[in-house]
Amino acid sequence: MVNPVLLIIIPLTGAFAIPLFGFISKYISKYISLISTLVMAVIVGSLIPKVINNPIIVMIGGFKPPFGINLVVSPLSLFFVGVISLLGFLVSIYAIKYIDDGDIDKYHLLFLLFITGATGVVLTGDIFNLFVFFEILCISSYALVAYNRDKDGVEAGIKYLIQGSVGSAFILIGIALLYGLCGSLNMADIASQIHSVNSPLLSLSLFLFLTGFGIEAAIFPLNGWLPDAHSSAPSTISAVLSGFAIEIGLYAVLRIVCTVFGATDILHFLAGLGIFTLLIGEISAFKQDDIKRLLAYSSIGQIGLILFAFSLGSPEGVAGGLFHILSHALSKGLLFLAAGYMIYKAGSREIGKMKGLGTRMPVTSFCFLIGVFSLVGLPPFIGFPGKFIIIKSALSTNQGYFFVLVGAALLGTVIEISYFFKLLQNIFSKTGEDKVDEAPLSALIPIIIMALIILAVGVYPEIVSRFLHLASANFMDRMGYINNILGAL
Amino acid sequence: MRKVISFILIVIIAVGAFSSLREIPFGATKSRVREYYLDNGIKQTGATNIVTSVVVNYRGFDTLGEVTVLFLASIGLSAVLYRKKEERRKKRRESSLILYTGCRFLFPLILLFGSYIFIHGHLTPGGGFQGGAIIASGFLLTMLGCWGWEGINRNRFKITESLSGLAFVVVGLLGLLYGGYFLFNYLPKGIPNQLFSAGIIPLVYIAIGFKVGSEIAGIINDMVRSG
Amino acid sequence: MEFIENYLYYIASFGLILIGLYIMLVKDNLIKIIIGLSIIDTGVNILIISMGYLKKGTAPIFSRESLLPSRMVDPVPQALVLTAIVIGVAILALALTLAIVLYRHYGTLNVRKIRDLKW
Numbered sequence: 001m002v003n004p005v006l007l008i009i010i011p012l013t014g015a016f017a018i019p020l021f022g023f024i025s026k027y028i029s030k031y032i033s034l035i036s037t038l039v040m041a042v043i044v045g046s047l048i049p050k051v052i053n054n055p056i057i058v059m060i061g062g063f064k065p066p067f068g069i070n071l072v073v074s075p076l077s078l079f080f081v082g083v084i085s086l087l088g089f090l091v092s093i094y095a096i097k098y099i100d101d102g103d104i105d106k107y108h109l110l111f112l113l114f115i116t117g118a119t120g121v122v123l124t125g126d127i128f129n130l131f132v133f134f135e136i137l138c139i140s141s142y143a144l145v146a147y148n149r150d151k152d153g154v155e156a157g158i159k160y161l162i163q164g165s166v167g168s169a170f171i172l173i174g175i176a177l178l179y180g181l182c183g184s185l186n187m188a189d190i191a192s193q194i195h196s197v198n199s200p201l202l203s204l205s206l207f208l209f210l211t212g213f214g215i216e217a218a219i220f221p222l223n224g225w226l227p228d229a230h231s232s233a234p235s236t237i238s239a240v241l242s243g244f245a246i247e248i249g250l251y252a253v254l255r256i257v258c259t260v261f262g263a264t265d266i267l268h269f270l271a272g273l274g275i276f277t278l279l280i281g282e283i284s285a286f287k288q289d290d291i292k293r294l295l296a297y298s299s300i301g302q303i304g305l306i307l308f309a310f311s312l313g314s315p316e317g318v319a320g321g322l323f324h325i326l327s328h329a330l331s332k333g334l335l336f337l338a339a340g341y342m343i344y345k346a347g348s349r350e351i352g353k354m355k356g357l358g359t360r361m362p363v364t365s366f367c368f369l370i371g372v373f374s375l376v377g378l379p380p381f382i383g384f385p386g387k388f389i390i391i392k393s394a395l396s397t398n399q400g401y402f403f404v405l406v407g408a409a410l411l412g413t414v415i416e417i418s419y420f421f422k423l424l425q426n427i428f429s430k431t432g433e434d435k436v437d438e439a440p441l442s443a444l445i446p447i448i449i450m451a452l453i454i455l456a457v458g459v460y461p462e463i464v465s466r467f468l469h470l471a472s473a474n475f476m477d478r479m480g481y482i483n484n485i486l487g488a489l
Numbered sequence: 490m491r492k493v494i495s496f497i498l499i500v501i502i503a504v505g506a507f508s509s510l511r512e513i514p515f516g517a518t519k520s521r522v523r524e525y526y527l528d529n530g531i532k533q534t535g536a537t538n539i540v541t542s543v544v545v546n547y548r549g550f551d552t553l554g555e556v557t558v559l560f561l562a563s564i565g566l567s568a569v570l571y572r573k574k575e576e577r578r579k580k581r582r583e584s585s586l587i588l589y590t591g592c593r594f595l596f597p598l599i600l601l602f603g604s605y606i607f608i609h610g611h612l613t614p615g616g617g618f619q620g621g622a623i624i625a626s627g628f629l630l631t632m633l634g635c636w637g638w639e640g641i642n643r644n645r646f647k648i649t650e651s652l653s654g655l656a657f658v659v660v661g662l663l664g665l666l667y668g669g670y671f672l673f674n675y676l677p678k679g680i681p682n683q684l685f686s687a688g689i690i691p692l693v694y695i696a697i698g699f700k701v702g703s704e705i706a707g708i709i710n711d712m713v714r715s716g
Numbered sequence: 717m718e719f720i721e722n723y724l725y726y727i728a729s730f731g732l733i734l735i736g737l738y739i740m741l742v743k744d745n746l747i748k749i750i751i752g753l754s755i756i757d758t759g760v761n762i763l764i765i766s767m768g769y770l771k772k773g774t775a776p777i778f779s780r781e782s783l784l785p786s787r788m789v790d791p792v793p794q795a796l797v798l799t800a801i802v803i804g805v806a807i808l809a810l811a812l813t814l815a816i817v818l819y820r821h822y823g824t825l826n827v828r829k830i831r832d833l834k835w
Contacts, residue, residue, distance in 0.1 A: 003665060003671070005665065005671045009658060009661075009662065009671070012553075012557065012658060013655070013658050015557075015560075016560070016651055016654040016655050016658060017651065017655065018651075019647045019648075019651045020648070020651045020652075020655075023644075023648075058670075058671075059670060060550045060671050060672055061546060061547065061550075061664075061672045061673060061674070062668060062669070062670035062673045062674075063533075063547055066521065066522055067525050067526070067547060068547050068548075069547075069548055069549075069550045069551070102568065102571055103567070103568050103571045106564055106565075106567065106568035106571075107568070109564055110561070110564060110565060113557060113560075113564075116557070128551060128796060128799075129548075129550060129551055129554070132551050132554035132555060132558070132799060132803070135554075135558055135803050136554060136557055136558055136561060139558060139561050139562065139807065139810060140561055140565070142565070142810055142814075143561065143564070143565025143566075143568060143569060143810060146569050146817070147568060147569070149569060149571065149817060150821075151821045151822070154569070154814055154817045154818050154821060155818065155830055157569075158746070158811070158814040158815065158818060161807070161810065161811055161814060162740070162749060162753065162811070165753055165811070166753070166756070168803070169753075169756045169757060169760050172760045172764065172800055173733070173760055173763060175764075175796075176760070176763050176764040176767055176793075179520075179764075179767055179792075179793070179796075180767040183520040183522070183523075184520070184521055184522055185522075189521075199509070200509040201510070204505070204506070204509060491741070491742060492742050495738055495741040495742050496738065498741075499734050499737060499738050503730065506730050507726075507727070507730065510723060510726045510730070520768070520790050520792065522792060523768075523790045523791070523792065524785070524786075526791055526792070527776060527788055527791070528785055530791075531778060537778040537779065538776075538777045539776040539777065539778070539791045540776055540777075540791045540794045540795060540798075543791045543792060543794075543795040544795045544798060551795070552799070554799075555798075555799045558802065558803050559802055559806050561806065562805070562806035562809045562810050563809075565810055565813075566809055566810060566813045569810075569813050569814065569817055570813055570816065570817065612779075613777070613779075614775065614777065618798060618802060681778070682778075708809050712812070712816070715816060
């Protein structure tokens with residue numbers, strides 16, 4: 001069996017080795033990031049059968065849990081790492097031709113470290129380790145957003161940095177308070193002691209964690225950085241930022257709230273916040289002229305929906321949320337990647353300038369169409385089972401509060417359909433220019449692969465739904481988590 | 490107007506925080522892990538400086554992450570400051586003979602002091618990060634005082650960074666091979682309080698010392714040359 | 717004032733954090749905002765360290781064989797602060813670099829004027 005530590009070490013070693021290879025040739029770094037993400041995906045595939053019964057617990061350094069750091073490989077973590085490595089691999093193929101300005105090997109180095117940070121956040125079982133890997137994720141995204149060095153990128157980068165680092169400071173204060181109250185840094189250890197400590201400092205600490213991780217997760221009042229950052233970054237980076245970075249921030253929030261604190265009474269508040277975020281995102285997207293800003297606001301909306309799904313508090317709801325994370329990663333990634341070359345060929349980011357692209361770039365526009373349909377939730381595509389499970393589990397809780405929220409979610413979907421319809425109308429309008437000027441092959445391959453996966457999982461959702469139900473049952477089982485780790489003593 | 494609202498907000502947070510901070514008594518700890526580390530630290534790791542054994546051995550994964558963060562900052566910096574053509578800096582006047590000689594005299598002494606701190610990390614207070622910062626301050630002194638000297642080649646910093654980072658990861662992977670756990674302490678622990686003791690800890694700290702020193706010196710070099 | 721004497725470290729660290737937060741909210745110059753961020757980081761580090769203090773404790777180093785482990789302070793917060801300081805330095809370096817490049821593009825460091833990305 002492959003040791004799961006390699007999931008973190010392989011991209012890290014690739015990143016450390018890139019400057020050495022850079023002395024030979026600048027272009028080797030592209031293949032290093034391709035190979036690293038491919039190897040990660042293969043390892044994830046080989047570990048899936050092993051975690052079905054019990055999560056794998058890896059002790060770093062050989063020291064038992066509260067006294068050493070441990071990694072917890074559960075079905076939920078493997079799901080996230082699978083999404084990360086798949087999306088990372090496809091985006092690296094796209095970046096072979098797309099990134100050709102600036103210092104190329106530094107881009108791939110930053111990208112590999114971004115993947116390392118994201119993997120580390122979902123695999124770890126220790127609060128301070130979570131913070132360190134979360135910082136790796138955030139700092140690499142600050143540098144990647146400003147990678148193009150143009151006016152927009154640097155302004156978006158500094159705004160993101162200032163807000164993100166205030167969030168990190170809050171997380172550190174929360175960790176300090178938790179350590180002062182409970183005396184340990186291991187998530188399972190704190191979870192087992194937390195009910196015996198009652199002090200107002202616990203709620204202060206929970207609030208600080210929510211704010212700190214919530215800035216990265218783009219929950220309502222804390223998402224001012226997102227439209228600028230996701231629209232001014234290079235398109236590959238927008239795809240991964242919307243694809244999994246904000247979802248990982250949301251994972252961190254939920255892990256702290258549900259597993260460490262066990263605070264199920266704030267879930268109603270989180271559900272309301274989620275739907276409010278959804279409405280704000282969709283309404284703001286409606287007025288946009290710039291295609292990447294429109295997609296960025298749509299990401300805010302979808303994160304609100306995922307937060308709502310997770311705060312339903314039932315395994316069915318969590319499974320729906322996970323399904324929606326998969327569908328959002330694939331669809332939004334596809335949309336950003338397709339938009340990358342569409343912007344390049346049209347010369348501008350404005351929707352008005354994109355008339356006629358449907359005939360000039362047929363394959364890209366068709367895949368863009370598939371992406372839009374799947375994001376909105378139409379039947380044969382992957383977005384449909386996700387939204388269906390969420391709405392079904394919300395209705396089955398039989399609480400009027402959730403019925404109202406579901407109504408608001410449906411309203412948000414209607415607004416989403418209307419602005420995407422306007423966008424599609426612009427792209428597919430005929431202007432008489434028939435010259436086909438398609439995107440290069442290295443860009444078409446990942447777009448087509450993503451469209452095929454969207455179609456395949458949409459038609460047969462059973463491929464993933466059994467695994468997702470397993471992952472969600474594992475996530476909701478707090479006492480099982482504690483016993484698994486501390487019982488290994 | 491913004492000042493007034495911010496001030497009121499800060500006062501509210503202050504009152505709320507101070508009134509609840511009485512809960513944690515200052516000067517008495519409730520930590521379960523503290524006794525374990527203090528009692529078993531020397532036996533399990535061989536280092537007499539318990540903070541070092543916590544940083545490198547018990548929580549070595551955090552240290553790997555931290556080294557990565559600094560590497561990220563250095564790379565992100567040079568990616569954002571990249572310019573297509575190296576523009577010629579304006580020729581500054583050379584520094585005076587006393588300043589130049591003084592800096593050249595102090596520079597190796599500072600490097601020696603920094604190296605002493607990270608080599609003895611497991612015996613005395615200090616360690617890789619502190620020693621690396623001192624080495625970088627030596628480079629800063631030469632950049633500030635010895636104008637007229639072109640400075641160290643940027644490529645040498647890059648090679649040192651990558652090799653030391655790889656050395657840290659390789660030490661951990663060898664632990665995986667020999668002991669079955671990443672970062673397992675597989676070298677002989679020796680007698681406490683001697684220089685050659687504590688297993689992999691001196692190796693890791695030497696790698697970190699070189700890495701941090703060359704990284705921070707590289708960051709300062711980039712910032713000085715860019716503007 | 718026994719309250720102040722006992723809890724001096726907590727008051728000082730929270731004071732620094734709140735001063736830093738006030739600077740970040742109110743000031744207009746980007747460099748001052750970055751300095752405010754650095755002050756917040758310093759305050760947080762002092763808070764973490766003071767969580768591990770033992771009254772009349774000594775450093776956790778066994779330089780002589782005869783030192784008692786029960787009189788030593790907690791080594792874990794010191795390890796946490798090592799990491800936190802380095803992360804703070806990295807963020808500060810990146811922020812200052814972005815300020816350099818921003819100055820090249822806009823010619824000013826006043827955050828009220830750097831608002832090209834509209835709503």
